Amino acid sequence: LNISDVIFVVGINHQLTNMSTYSSMSIYDATYFWGVNEISNTQMKNTSWKYIYNINKNEKEKNLLPYIYVYEIRRDCMNIINCLQVPYIPNSENKAVIPISDPIVITERMYNNPITNVGPYLSDVILPVIVHLRKKN
Numbered sequence: 001l002n003i004s005d006v007i008f009v010v011g012i013n014h015q016l017t018n019m020s021t022y023s024s025m026s027i028y029d030a031t032y033f034w035g036v037n038e039i040s041n042t043q044m045k046n047t048s049w050k051y052i053y054n055i056n057k058n059e060k061e062k063n064l065l066p067y068i069y070v071y072e073i074r075r076d077c078m079n080i081i082n083c084l085q086v087p088y089i090p091n092s093e094n095k096a097v098i099p100i101s102d103p104i105v106i107t108e109r110m111y112n113n114p115i116t117n118v119g120p121y122l123s124d125v126i127l128p129v130i131v132h133l134r135k136k137n
Contacts, residue, residue, distance in 0.1 A: 001086055001104050004135045007073040010048075011108060011128030015041035016067050019120045020110035025128070027073060027086055030103040036096045037084050044069035047082045073106070106130060 001007065015023045026038035048068040070082060077083035086104060087097045098104055108128050113120045 001073070001075060001098070002100060002134065003075045003088075005074070006133045007106070008131040008133070009069075009071050009073065009106060009128050010131075011044075011069055012067055012126045013041050013044040013069050014110045014120065014125060016045075018114060019125060020112060021114055022109075022111040024109045025069075025071065025084075026107045026109070027084060027098070028105040028107060029098040030105045032102070034096060036086060036098055039071060039084060044071070047071060050082055073104075075100075 009025060011025065013023055014020045023041040023044065024038050025044070026035050028035050046066065048065050048070045051070050052065070072080060072083040073086060074080065074083055075086055075088060077085040087094050088100050090097050106128075110120050110125060112118070
C-alpha cells in the first residue's frame with residue numbers, strides 16, 4: 001500500500017444478518033503476520049450511506065443498505081470518516097506498523113453463529129469486494 005493508494009472494502013456486516021454474533025475487518029502485515037488496525041461490526045454500521053447519497057434508491061435498496069459496510073484503507077486518514085489507517089512509521093503512540101515495502105492482508109472475521117455456535121460456513125456468507133486505487137505514474 002503506497003502513500004497515495006486507497007483501498008475500498010465493501011462487505012456485509014454479518015452480525016446484522018444474524019450469521020455471527022461479532023464481525024470484524026483487520027489489516028495485517030503479510031510479511032510478519034501482525035495486525036496493525038481493525039474495525040468491529042459496530043464501526044461498520046451505516047457506513048455505506050456516505051458513498052451513495054445522490055442515488056435515487058428504491059425501497060428494496062434502502063432496506064439492504066444498513067447491512068452493507070464501506071470502509072477505506074489508507075496510509076493517512078486525516079479528516080476522512082470510514083477510514084482505517086495503515087501506519088508505516090513507528091512513533092511513541094503506535095509501534096505496530098506496516099512498512100511501505102511490505103504487502104498488506106485484509107481479513108474479515110465472523111465469530112460464533114448464534115444458531116450453530118461455531119463460525120458460519122463459507123457458503124453461507126457473502127465475501128467482501130476490494131477495490132485498490134493507485135495513482136498512475
